[in-house]
Amino acid sequence: MDTANPRRRFAYAVWSVSADTRPGVPVGIFQIECMTCHAESPATDNDATPQQDWALTHTGRHPDHRGFKLTTETYWRVTPAADNPYAWREG
Numbered sequence: 001m002d003t004a005n006p007r008r009r010f011a012y013a014v015w016s017v018s019a020d021t022r023p024g025v026p027v028g029i030f031q032i033e034c035m036t037c038h039a040e041s042p043a044t045d046n047d048a049t050p051q052q053d054w055a056l057t058h059t060g061r062h063p064d065h066r067g068f069k070l071t072t073e074t075y076w077r078v079t080p081a082a083d084n085p086y087a088w089r090e091g
């Protein structure tokens, strides 16, 4: 598999996959979890600064809780090439 090229041919139809940049789709949704007590921050779109602040505040209240897991959701979309039979369909 050619991992450097995100375009693949299936049944003679060309599709490509890339980040979903349509209006309203967040670049990322971020949430952070304390690895000691598993408390979670609120999730926010497009900015992980609130999670950093949340982790610092959480450690301030619980000085021995210092490990965190930041989860980032990103959205991807598969699109047909212009000559793909599905190119005219909205999906």
Ligand SMILES: [Zn+2]
Binding pocket: 034, 035, 036, 037, 038, 039, 058, 062, 065
């Ligand atoms: Zn904690």
